[in-house]
Amino acid sequence: MKPFDEMLTGEAGQVRQPYERFHAWFGQQDPESLVEKAGEAESFFRRTGITFAVYGEAEAAERLIPFDLVPRIINNREWQKLAEGIEQRVRALNMFLHDIYHEQKIVKAGIVPASLIDGNAAFLPEMIGFTPPGGVYTHIIGTDIVRVGEDRFYVLEDNARTPSGVSYMIENRETMMQMFPELFAQNRVRPVETYPNHLRRSLAAVAPPLCEGVPTIAVLTPGIHNSAYYEHAFLADQMGVELVEGADLKMVDGRIKMRTTQGYKTIDILYRRVDDDYLDPDVFNPDSVLGVAGIMEVYKAGGITIANAPGTGISDDKAIYSYMPEIVEFYTGQPALLENVPTWRCADADSLAYVLDHLAELVVKEVHGSGGYGMLVGPTSTAEEREAFAHKLRGRPGNYIAQPTLALSTVPILGEKGLSPRHVDLRPFVLVSDKIKIIPGGLTRVALKEGSLVVNSSQGGGTKDTWVLED
Structure with missing residues (x-):
């Protein structure tokens, strides 16, 4: 099936409405000048230090993420459809998390198997019976969306632990505005650069019970060797809050405090970019030096808000994902507005048999995998790769799910010979507190090959700037 082209439509290659002004502008540009602009963008990112680490590659620990100058453009009608579905899904995720750590009504109703909860490494018994400040579990969510048609969007996965990429969304926009101000004069593009202000307001709205006055917010990073360290520092700077590491924190008089030049200062809200297992050595991994001893005790006593809440990882488990349509309808009373990608759960014997017989056609993923690691893309795999993956599937079937290979939509990129289509997805960022705020746009990731x-x-x-147009 031919993938949906987001810029061109029909056999004649007519330009779709969101791209009309961009296409007219592009036709007036000098190709060599645009190639030079692409080089300027790379130099800007390099000077700014926007890199990510590649684990397991000793020869190239830090890389730039390639940036493509052609924006991904979405009109307001398309965006409103997406945003409505995302908000419904985010509400359901928070209700699901509260339920599984309290009454487990969805398990008792026979909708989600108990084994997927109790036997899940991301389910934290320490959170049973506890409700986070404001009742919010997932303060920041990155929902990965793929498009397969004019009005057909699928949710690929829910990133509810510590979703990354928002700094690239903001820096991509800043770069485009600096290089092509005339494009923004011609197109009414909704802003994304206000995200840090929205994030700070959203976090402050869920201050813990013991907070007095204006809450103090800090960002907890594992340190400079983490793949997303640039983003941790960027967000702390943009919000005007402290960036801290575990060594900067300790429990004092029942509160978590950070070391400052004026002594220790109480933190009310901690936006942590440290995994659950390393958060509190008194409760989880005793060898961790990335978190702070006693933080779970302070958390449960109402002395601090942790964003995202410990134990939220179970909601972006890929086996749980396969039940999301039922989860959404169970908690909201309405059918899911956004579709899931059809999914085979390999823990089921019949599903496993089907997957093994159709490996060449399917995408197989680890239940806890991320970043494109640990997966098999059947149509581009070799017979040897499929044989090796089949061995893994038979050994640990419950560790995998499988999905059909989707014809992801395409968006043009700037190449040596002009524009050429490449497949994309989209990660909109959602902030949850006393209200839900969905940033109009998000991070478009593009397969450059x-x-x-x-x-x-x-x-x-690579990445692209994502434009949501005003009406």
Whole structure:
């Protein structure tokens, strides 16, 4: 099936409405000048230090994420349809998390198997019976969306632990505005650069019970060797809050405090970019030096808000994902507005048999995998790769799900010979507190290799500025 082209439509290659002004502008540009602009953008990112780490590659620990100058453009009608579905899904995710850590009504109703909850490494017994400040579990969510038609969008996965990429969304927009101000004069593009202000307001709205006055917010980073360290520092700077590491924090008089030149200062809200297992050595991994001893005790006593809440990872588990249409309808009373990608759960014997017989056609993913690692893209795999993956599937079937290979939509990129289509996905960012705020746009990731469906930066993908147009 031919993929949906987001810029051109029909056999005659007519330009779709969102791209009309961009297409007219592009036709007036000097190709060599645009190639020079692409080089300027790369130099800007390099000077700014926008890099990500590639784990397991000793020869190239830091890389730039390639940036493509052609924006991905979405009109307001398309965006409103997406945003409505995302908000419904985010509400359901928070209700699901509250339920599984309290009454587990969805398990008792026979909709989600108990084994997927109790036997899940991301389910934290320490959170049972506890409700986070404001009742919010997932303060920041990155929902990965793929498009397969004019009005057909699928949710690829829910990133509810510590979704990354928002700094690239903001820096991509800043770069485009600096290089092509005339484009923004011609197109009414909704802003994304206000995200840090929205994030700070959203976090402040869920201050813990013991907070007095204006809450103090800090960003907890594992340190400079983390793949997303640039983003941690960027967000702390943009919000005007402190960037801290575990060594900067300790429990004092029942509160978590950070070391400052004036002594220790109480933190009310901690936006942590540290995984659950490393958050509190007294409760989880005793060898961790990335978190702070006693933070779970303070958390449960109402002395601090942790964003995202510990134990939220179970909601972006890929086996749980396969139940999301039922989860959404169970908690909201309405059918899911956004579709899931059809999914085979390999833990089921019949599904496993089907997957093993159709490996050449399917995408197989680890339940806890991310970043494009640990997956098999059947149509581009070799017979040897499929045979090796079949061995893994038979050994640990419950560790995998499988999905059909989707014809992801395409958006043009700037190449040596002009514009050429490449496959994309979209990660909109959602902030949850006393209200839900969905940033109009998000991070578009693009598979720069012709024909590739893998958009992850760790696997050779790049990024684009994402425009949502006003009416």
